[in-house]
Amino acid sequence: MAVALYNPSTDSGLKKLDEYLLTRSYITAYQASKDDITVHAALSGAPSSEYVNVCRWYNHIDALLRLSGVSGEGHGVAIEGFAPEEAIATPPVADTKAPAAEAEDDDDDDVDLFGEETEEEKKAAEERAAAVKASGKKKESGKSSVLLDIKPWDDETDMKKQEEAVRSVEMEGLHWGASKLVPVGYGIKKLQIMMTIVDDLVSVDTLIEENLTVEPANEHIQSCDIVAFNKI
Structure with missing residues (x-):
């Protein structure tokens, strides 16, 4: 909307x-x-x-x-x-071959950790899938990297317990990664956390709806949003 x-x-x-x-x-x-x-x-x-x-x-x-x-x-x-x-x-895309030193100068804590899949990458993935199908081999399950935004109820929410509640969710094909607290104003911080999933085993929407926004996790979590989703 x-x-x-x-x-x-x-x-x-x-x-x-x-x-x-x-x-x-x-x-x-x-x-x-x-x-x-x-x-x-x-x-x-x-x-x-x-x-x-x-x-x-x-x-x-x-x-x-x-x-x-x-x-x-x-x-x-x-x-x-x-x-x-x-x-x-339609802004121009920056030159991805820029020197490493320049990239370090532009380093920013808030930069998305995952990028959009390019047309070339999509085409290559489709070609690999077609080759596997033609050879009669079973395609291996793909993996994805996901960045989540976990928001607290207010500035009194215990962020340590919030992260513990998130990481307590365990299932086959799910691996929790790095995390950080990001200020959003008025003394409130949100949790950003990465996870790697096996696509055939874990549904991110189901993970959020059935594990992160229901009891007991929702005692510390107001909402959970997908910030970035990237195939790996």
């Missing part, structure tokens, strides 16, 4: 955007999309540090545009008093 926002180049618009991003990582979707680019372009520059949530989001999108670009379609966003240029919808 499309959203309508006030012009973020004004103080009142920035304040509204900061409140909007308090419980969201992106403007309209579970991953960076063209809607984020539209709002990013509407800002006259980096926002003041007093707008904690806008700064977090702005730095994240800025880093993505520098490193790998954004390809998600989003759900549509309208900004009062701002008409995005046509070119904004």
Whole structure:
């Protein structure tokens, strides 16, 4: 569903955007999309540090545009008093062959840990699957890397117990990885955690609905969102 926002180049618009991003990582979707680019372009520059949530989001999108670009379609966003240029919808993808030193300079804690699967990768995967089928061999189960956003109820939620509740979920084909706490404002932090799953054995939606957002885990977890999903 499309959203309508006030012009973020004004103080009142920035304040509204900061409140909007308090419980969201992106403007309209579970991953960076063209809607984020539209709002990013509407800002006259980096926002003041007093707008904690806008700064977090702005730095994240800025880093993505520098490193790998954004390809998600989003759900549509309208900004009062701002008409995005046509070119904004399809930003150029940064050169992936840039020197390692430059990549280190652009390092950002909020950069997505997983990227979009390219057309070349999809084509190669399809060709491998066709080759396996033609040879009569059984295709091995694929794996995926998933980044989750785990939000607490409030600033009094015990984040250590929240992570323990998440990691206590065990099932065949599921492996929990690295995690970190990300400030979202007003003393509240959310948990970002990676996991690797065997596609044929684990459904991420089922994992969330039947394990992470029901008792006893929901005592420490308000909601759980998929930030990134990448085949490996």
